Every structure is written in C-alpha cells, then in structure tokens.
Amino acid sequence: MERLARRLGLTDAVVIGLGSMLGAGVFVVFAPAAAVAGGVGLLLAVALAGFVAFCNATSSARLAARYPESGGTYVYGRERLSRYAGFLAGWGFVVGKTASCAAMALTIGAYLWPGQARLVAVAAIVAVTGVNLRGIGKTANATKILVGLVLAVLALVALTGAGAVSPDRIGGLDGHARGVLTAAGLLFFAFAGYARIATLGEEVRDPERTIPRAVPLALGIVLAIYLALAVVTVGVLGDELATSAAPLVDVVTAAGLPDLAWVVRAGATVAVTGVLLSLVAGVGRTTLAMARRRDLPAALSAVHPRHRVPHRAELAVAAVVILVVLLFDVRGAIGFSSCTVLVYYAITNASALTLAPEPGRKLPVRALAVAGLAGCLLLAVNLPLPSVLAGFGVLALGTLWYVLRHHLAAQRSG
Template sequence: MSQPSGAAGMPDALQRRLGVTDAVVIGLGSMIGAGIFAALAPAAHAAGSGLLISLALAAVVAYCNATSSARLAARYPASGGTYVYGRERLGDFWGYLAGWGFVVGKTASCAAMALTVGSYVWPGQEHAVAVAAVVALTAVNYAGVQKSAMLTRVIVVLVLAVLAAVVVASLTSSASTADRLGVGDDATFGGVLQAAGLLFFAFAGYARIATLGEEVRDPQRTIPWGISIALGITLVVYAVVAIAVLTVLGPQGLAEAAAPLSDAVRAAGADWLAPVVRVGAAVAALGSLLALILGVSRTTLAMARDRHLPHGLAAVHPKFKVPHRAELLVGAVVAVLAATADVRGAIGFSSFGVLAYYAIANASAWTLTPEEGRPARFIPALGLAGCLILAFALPASSVIWGAAVLTLGAAAYGIRRIVTARSS
C-alpha cells in the first residue's frame, strides 16, 4: 500500500499534539450537540412511539462504522479519514467519492448547527446569528487545533451538566409516565428506519477523530480508544435523555416540539430551567459546529494534496500549523449556507452524504487482513448494509438531492481524469 498523504516527514505535515482525552472531547463535542438539540424532534415525527427502536438501530450501525473506522484509522493515521482509507483499499475513485460525500454532507451539518445556535440565541434572527457563529469559530480553528480542543472541552462539560438537569427534572416530574415509552400503532417499519437515518446524523461525530489522524499522538492507540470511548458515552447520554423527554412529552408532543428539551422541562413544571436549557442548546450547537468545521477542513486538505481539489488548499500555516486556506474556504461556504438554508432539510441531506461516506469505510475495512487488524467480518458487512438501508430510507427529497450531488461529484472526477489523460 502507498504511504498516506501528509505523512510525518513531509514539509507540509501537521503536528501531533492531541492525546486520547482531546480526541474523546472532540468526538463528544461533535455528537452530543447535534443529536440532542437538532435530531430528536424530526426523528420522533418519523418514528412516533418507535423512537427508541430507531435509536437502537442507529446505534448498531454507528458501532459498526466506528469499529471499521477505528481499525482503518490506526492503519492509516493521516488527515482525511475515509477519503484516505477508500483510496488505499478500494482505489482512487472510491476514496474521492468518500471525501466528496463527507465534505458536502458535513458542510450541510455545519449549516444546520449554525442555524440551531441562531434559533436558540435569537429567534427570528437565526440566520444572522448563524453567520456570526461561523465566522467566530472559523477564527478559533485558524488559531490552532489545541485551542479548538480546549474550547470544546469546556463546551462538553457545560452541555452534559444541562442535560443532567433536564433528565432529573423530567424523570422526577409528576407528569412523567413510563407508559409513553411503549411502541404503539403509530410506529411503522418505514418510519422507524427513516428516524434511524435521521438520528445517524447525531452519531457521526466520531469521524472528527479519524479525520484528525495526522494530529494525534500514538495514533494506533489514541484513535481506536478515542472513538470507542466517545461513542459509548454518547450512546448512554442519548438513551437517557430520549427516555426522559419521552416520559414527559410522549411521542406526539416530542414530534411537535420546536425546542424539545425546553418544552420537556416546562411540562415537568421546571419553567425556571428553560432559559438554562436554551443556553445549553446554543453552547452544544457551537461545540458541534466547532468540531465539524475542524473535520471538514482536514478532509479538504487531504483531497487538495491529491489535487482532487485546488492544490492551494493544501497549504499549512507556518505558525499555527493548520490548513488555513482550507479552513477559510470551508468557513466561507458554511456562512453562505447558514444565511440561506433550512435546518431540517440540512439534516436529511447531511445524513445521506455521511451514510455514503461510512458505507465506503465499511467496504474498506472488509479488505483488511488479520495482520492489519481486520475486525470480525460481520461488523463491516452489517455496517455497509445498514448504511445503504438507512440512506435510502431517508425522506425522498434528501435521497434525491443527496444522490444528485454524489453523481455530480462522480462526473467531476471522470471529467478530470479525461482532461488529465489528454494533456499527458
């Protein structure tokens, strides 16, 4: 296999500064903010009383993806994640398609998180606030990855404290009833699958750890541990919060809630906690946005190194040791989307692109040998099948737009190959 691009020793290589704790925190910052405050309500709308089944399905697929990604990241500890794995294991086209799906899908995720910040901070002016948040966090990432990790650590602690308060208020309320957790007639097989696909949007944050492979110390140990710990903590948090909110609001109330956790504490009789939840939601979305911009810029860097994107985006800042041009471009694109996009549509579109990304990750993990740390065969097989099923179970508009954008990316790849061949 060829040496991963950006490997140690290259003049534009990034510095290995992050440990296991930093990797876990970056993963938590990516997952918890997105899932709890953005995906629960649309998922409940699709699944009804089958929401917890959808959560379990999304968790199984996420576990398979995380295991495949961890084994691959330990083998190829370079910036780019599945873009690198697909290229090394399946061929240049599949690596490119994974990178394209990730960059496009996660750019939509960035817009969704920025708009979530805006809707909680200043309802009615969410687009303006979203753009301001993107500009501010792009500046933080530009100043260096260590500063990003430290800020994310503070955000994760604050968000977990708020979520703990919501859980306690909901489960101790007289309005709580375990009967609301049962699966009723409103749950359909298609709806449960669609909700699982939407909830997957929230679980995909561990990809941030893999895309930072060139910036972690001892990647063979740090990446698998960081991914496993971050995903495990997130699964527990999601399950506890979903159960708590369902016992207060019920499936229908959750589906109709514009701000589910704020509505839950009000229904529990803890109105005083609602402003705290609003602040927590904004902080959580900021943490997720921070880590998302970080990951998208690193995949852009890897694709630029291989000239699938303009090579100038591969530049690393001589002082801050970050891919500064890639970060500025990503920030500019996200700011435009945040000024114009719809948050719920962005979630479905993002899920399709990211599920395609992980389908390629699982296919790549299948090709590993036992000596290379291959996981049990059923894990990448189940992960690949799960990604494809959940992707095509998403709302029709998300499937159509997602497939169209992936096709556009594939066409651009083919045109580039033709032009290159004729000029050589």
C-alpha cells in the same frame, strides 16, 4: 509535503468526539425522528443508529490506526479500494458536512436571536473559524469547556424529567418498521461526530493506540446519554414530542420547572457551538487531504507555518458555509447530510473488509464491517425521499466532475 503537529492525546480525542456528537441529536433530531417512528420507534431507532455507528466506528478505528493522517475515509477508500471510491467518500463528507455546518449555525441563531438568525449564524461561523485557525490545541481546549457545560445541562434535564416520566406515554406511541429505519437514518446524523477523531488522525499522538480507544469510548458515552434522554423525552412529552420545536425545553416545562427553560436554551446554544467547532475543523482536514491529491484545488493544501493548521482549507469551508447560510434554506440539511455521510461510512466498511485478519482481536471485526456496510445503505435509502434524491444527486454531480477532470488530464498527457 508539510505535516500537521501531533498534539492530541486520548482525552483530547474523546472530547472532540463528544463535542462533535452531543447536541445535534438531543436538541435537533429527536422530534422529527419521533414524528416518523413514534415514541417506541424512537427508542428502537436510537439503538439501531447506535449499532450501525458502532460498526462504523470499529472499521474507522482499524483503518485510522493503519493510515494515521488527515482525511478519514477519503484516504481509506483511495488506498484500499480505488481513487474514485476515495474521491466519492471525500466529496460526500465535505458537501454533506458543509450543509451540516450551515444547519448548526442557523440553529444557534434561532436560539439566541430568532429575528436575526442568519446574522448570528454568520457571526458563529466567523468565531469558530477564528478559534480553529489558532491551532488544534485551541480547538480541543475550547471543546472541553463546551462539553462540560453541555453535560451539566443534559444532566439537569434528565434529573428534572425523570420524576415526570409516565410509562403509559412510552407504550402508547406506535411506529412501524419503515418509520424506525427513517428515524434511525435521521438520528445517525447525531452519531457521526466520531469521524472527527479519524479525520484528525495526523494530529493525534500515538494514533495506533489512541484512535482505536478514543472512537468507541466517545461513541459509548454518547449512546448511553441519548438513550437516557430519549426515554425521558418520550416518557414526559408523549405524542407532543413529534411536534415539539424544543423538546428538552418542553421537558423541563412539563415537569413543572419552566424557569429552567432559559438554562436549557443556553445549553442548546453551547452544544451546537461545540458541534460546529469540531465540524468545521473536520471538514477543513478532509479538504486538506483532497487538495494534497489534487481532487480539490492544490492551493487548499497549505499549512500555516506557525499554527500548523490547514488555514486556507478552513477559510474556504467557512466562506462556503456563510454563503449557504445567507442564500439557501437548510431545513432539509439533516436528511441530506445523513444520506451523504451514510454513503461515506459504507465506503469505510467496504475498505475495512480489505484489511487482513488481526489475530487476538475479541471483536468479530469482519462481521461488524459487513453489518455496517449493509446498515449504512439500508438507512440511506430509507431517509425521506427529498433527502435521498438530493444526496445521491450531489454524489452524481461529484462523480461527473471526477470523470471530466480525469478525462481532461488524460487528453493533456496524451
């Protein structure tokens, strides 16, 4: 079996995690989350989603150190629980994240050229796939540039809006418990990028040390940024946040600096491009892992002889994303993706619970795995009903394919 090259260090892994997370939550999810939870509820939801993500990150890091290869929870579920558990995790990840890729690409189109959003989205998919096909080192270097630009724009928004924050706007918005859970489920979409570090496990140097350090470090940085920006957006926009199409643009405008709106729009485009770059790479690696075990066509397991990347898998992912962009409405992609990815992480935590205790660990890792498992399932079932039905419906279709394939294989062998 051809192996991928180990080229990523700690900084590279953290940057890829940041590039996968920064953008979706800040530029896309805050408004719908505030609509279902209210302003105060949004702040609670960010903290809750961050806690569930931390539990998942702890379990992911332990498992990734034990199984340092591409595939993430597809591999963990298969090795620690059952072949079906691994398949369900991989299927949910590939399908959910493919929808996320389409949503991110269409977001780029909406910011750059609203009248030709689909055309721009296709061009974005082609461009990021071209970068990824040049090798994971190119992906990491490009992501470093994108993350630096995004952090500068987010700092600009935070500093600009800080002077216009009103405590009355924060305290004047009330949510309810179900709304907080729904918002946290939607916001989880913004935290799920740290999985990209685990799915790139085969390309990380010294994975037993690098992955357990990179995952919580990237997550902690993003959580701090999200909380700060959530306070600013709620404190500046108040009730208007729930209906805002571009919350951070509205923040700088409400703060009296409308001339900075174009900078924020450009930052949003850069941020989402960074998410898309890492997302396509991560889905390609999980597709590679599933193809190696024949859960997807074996032809997708090929590794490019020069660039050492799963080129067929990445081209196949890009083709499916382009098809979704051209033919389907992906406005519900965030909820759909959150549902399938929360199931993915529920399997991660269940897999972590089968690991032997590790003497000397300061964190209560088993308790965190239990909390992560329960939290993932709770957030998943409290997402908007269409997202829940679509997510579990696609998981059911994958299960049907799995059963039929194994039934036919048993008949042939018999």
